[in-house]
Amino acid sequence: MNKGYLDNLFDLANKVVLMTGATGQLGFEVCKAFEKAGSTVFATDKAINTKKVIDSKQVKYFEMDITDKASIIQGMDRVYAEYDHLDVLINNAGVSCFEPYEERPEESFDWVMDVNLKGTFLCIQAYANEIKEKKHDGSIINIGSIYGLISPDFRIYTDCKRMNSEVYGATKAAVIQMTRYFAVHLARYGIRVNSVSPGGIFNTESPQGEDFVENYSYRCPMGRMANCEEMIGGILYLASSAAGYTTGQNLVIDGGMSCW
Numbered sequence: 001m002n003k004g005y006l007d008n009l010f011d012l013a014n015k016v017v018l019m020t021g022a023t024g025q026l027g028f029e030v031c032k033a034f035e036k037a038g039s040t041v042f043a044t045d046k047a048i049n050t051k052k053v054i055d056s057k058q059v060k061y062f063e064m065d066i067t068d069k070a071s072i073i074q075g076m077d078r079v080y081a082e083y084d085h086l087d088v089l090i091n092n093a094g095v096s097c098f099e100p101y102e103e104r105p106e107e108s109f110d111w112v113m114d115v116n117l118k119g120t121f122l123c124i125q126a127y128a129n130e131i132k133e134k135k136h137d138g139s140i141i142n143i144g145s146i147y148g149l150i151s152p153d154f155r156i157y158t159d160c161k162r163m164n165s166e167v168y169g170a171t172k173a174a175v176i177q178m179t180r181y182f183a184v185h186l187a188r189y190g191i192r193v194n195s196v197s198p199g200g201i202f203n204t205e206s207p208q209g210e211d212f213v214e215n216y217s218y219r220c221p222m223g224r225m226a227n228c229e230e231m232i233g234g235i236l237y238l239a240s241s242a243a244g245y246t247t248g249q250n251l252v253i254d255g256g257m258s259c260w
């Protein structure tokens with residue numbers, strides 16, 4: 001077998017990546033994967049969780065609040081001050097609220113909209129404006145969710161206090177749709193835009209609850225929740241030239257959960 005062939009197809013060495021929500025559960029794994037692949041990662045978060053920091057010169061941490069346009073532009077400036085290209089933007093930062101919808105304060109609703117939807121838009125806007133000026137190719141990967149495609153089954157939340165909210169699903173559906181919008185609008189500038197929609201990821205540090213995990217696993221065709229690392233292959237693929245003709249797509253990684 002010609003090993004070099006696959007290496008070239010999926011080569012991410014020397015790519016420059018900007019990641020939002022980089023010190024959360026998924027963000028940490030994604031940063032680690034790009035670092036191992038030889039990329040340089042600008043790992044940003046609203047507040048850096050020092051327990052989720054990778055000790056490598058290739059991963060550069062700084063604070064960036066995606067609800068604040070000035071903070072995003074500052075972040076982009078920081079990347080372009082060091083490199084003349086930013087190859088991959090990963091819009092991963094996301095939040096949810098968990099009160100029953102009957103009691104949802106407007107502030108909770110607005111907060112989820114601001115981070116998940118407006119924040120993702122502001123990052124895409126800033127990146128697209130940079131690329132139009134700097135004239136290099138790029139790739140955007142938005143993190144959606146299966147709850148942007150299907151409703152949660154509330155019967156399975158028996159011992160899990162993290163009841164999925166209508167606004168969370170609505171923002172994720174919007175992110176998946178915005179992916180298509182920008183795939184169409186940014187293709188002419190050489191920017192591919194795709195999303196990855198994970199199913200429920202088991203949280204090793206703060207487990208969802210035994211009953212919930214059992215119920216979710218029963219509902220899921222593959223019989224279990226996802227491990228965080230199982231999102232990596234799809235994200236690296238979309239960032240690589242193996243996906244060079246792929247844009248506007250939503251890659252669902254959910255063990256088949258959304259198939260019924």
Ligand SMILES: NC(=O)c1ccc[n+]([C@@H]2O[C@H](COP(=O)([O-])OP(=O)(O)OC[C@H]3O[C@@H](n4cnc5c(N)ncnc54)[C@H](O)[C@@H]3O)[C@@H](O)[C@H]2O)c1
Binds near residue numbers: 201
């Ligand atoms: N965990 C799951 O089961 C699951 C399933 C489907 C989709 N997702 C999505 O995956 C992404 C990552 O989720 P996670 O499970 O790692 O969650 P997480 O809470 O561990 O990480 C989210 C990160 O976003 C950051 N963040 C919040 N507000 C921000 C802001 N204003 N500016 C910048 N950063 C901000 C947080 O500080 C945190 O580090 C989210 O978009 C989430 O909706 C998660």
